[in-house]
Amino acid sequence: MRVSLKQVTKAYHQNSLVLKNLNLDLAEGGFLFVAGDSGAGKTSLLKLIVGEEFPTSGTVTCGGIRLIEGAGSSLQIRKRIGVVHQDYRLMKERTVFENVAIPLFFGRHGRSTKPLNFMGSAALRLTEEVLQSLGLSTKLLDAKVKELSGGEQQRIAIARALINKPDLLVADEPTGSLDHDHTWTVMDLFQKLNIQGMTVIVATHDRDIIRKVRKPTLHLSAGSVRVDERDGACIF
Ligand SMILES: Nc1ncnc2c1ncn2[C@@H]1O[C@H](COP(=O)(O)OP(=O)(O)OP(=O)(O)O)[C@@H](O)[C@H]1O
Ligand SMILES: [Mg+2]
Numbered sequence: 004m005r006v007s008l009k010q011v012t013k014a015y016h017q018n019s020l021v022l023k024n025l026n027l028d029l030a031e032g033g034f035l036f037v038a039g040d041s042g043a044g045k046t047s048l049l050k051l052i053v054g055e056e057f058p059t060s061g062t063v064t065c066g067g068i069r070l071i072e073g074a075g076s077s078l079q080i081r082k083r084i085g086v087v088h089q090d091y092r093l094m095k096e097r098t099v100f101e102n103v104a105i106p107l108f109f110g111r112h113g114r115s116t117k118p119l120n121f122m123g124s125a126a127l128r129l130t131e132e133v134l135q136s137l138g139l140s141t142k143l144l145d146a147k148v149k150e151l152s153g154g155e156q157q158r159i160a161i162a163r164a165l166i167n168k169p170d171l172l173v174a175d176e177p178t179g180s181l182d183h184d185h186t187w188t189v190m191d192l193f194q195k196l197n198i199q200g201m202t203v204i205v206a207t208h209d210r211d212i213i214r215k216v217r218k219p220t221l222h223l224s225a226g227s228v229r230v231d232e233r234d235g236a237c238i239f
Contacts, residue, residue: 004066004083004171004202005031006052011061013047021047025061027221029204031170034197036213037206039223045206046089048223049175052204053086065171082109085169087177089206091160095149099139102148102159104130106167133162138188153180161189171202178209190216 008027014020021044029035037045050056051063054070054077063070065084070077085106093102104126108118120126131141137158148156157180164172172193178186190212197203207213213220 007064009062011058014059032200034203034218036220038220043223046175049173053084053173054081083170085164085172087160087164087174089175091156093148098145100130100144103162133166136192137162173204175206
């Protein structure tokens with residue numbers, strides 16, 4: 004899914020700009036890292052791209068649709084985006100299966116737009132597959148999320164974002180609680196899905212990941228932007 008930002012400025016309060024005149028054009032099938040110190044605006048940028056926040060001025064377009072607060076077309080686009088929130092946003096009292104499978108209930112996107120039966124065997128099979136792809140045991144399916152470790156919870160949040168085979172994955176610090184091996188299980192999976200056509204945006208503090216994966220990187224710092232372009236996947 005193509006993502007374009009034109010002259011985007013974001014201010015939560017009157018004279019404090021978080022993002023200033025940001026232009027970004029990420030082609031369909033592209034891969035972008037968003038880097039920058041704590042408070043630089045990485046989460047704010049990702050929230051604008053998934054329509055959780057809206058720009059103070061400028062435009063955000065995903066899949067050819069301009070995101071506008073309350074517009075039905077924006078909600079349709081949102082169903083084609085998988086989001087990993089920095090704070091996971093899991094239902095902690097619910098089971099792993101309930102957390103991971105819930106997007107299926109709202110309609111699959113990517114290959115089909117038909118909602119799956121939440122209780123059916125297809126939902127269970129898809130949930131097992133995505134857990135295994137992230138190195139999680141299917142024995143966890145009936146465990147409550149609150150009983151899991153931080154790293155397991157983070158991978159449950161990633162599983163939920165991926166289960167619908169989204170056209171765009173937006174992941175905010177998706178490896179922040181993971182050890183080295185699990186970090187690379189996740190990053191290798193993201194790269195494999197990207198090769199298969201999924202557009203990927205990852206915010207990370209982890210310079211090691213950015214150095215090794217070698218993709219275009221947007222560096223945010225106090226409202227300004229520096230770009231390392233690689234592979235020509237994006238134009239600023
Ligand atoms: N809802 C909000 N209301 C007011 N200010 C906000 C809000 N969200 C973020 N900010 C401010 O915007 C700035 C950027 O925050 P943001 O969370 O985007 O940074 P970040 O780069 O993701 O940081 P971190 O690496 O710590 O996650 C911060 O100064 C923050 O206080
Ligand atoms: Mg953040």
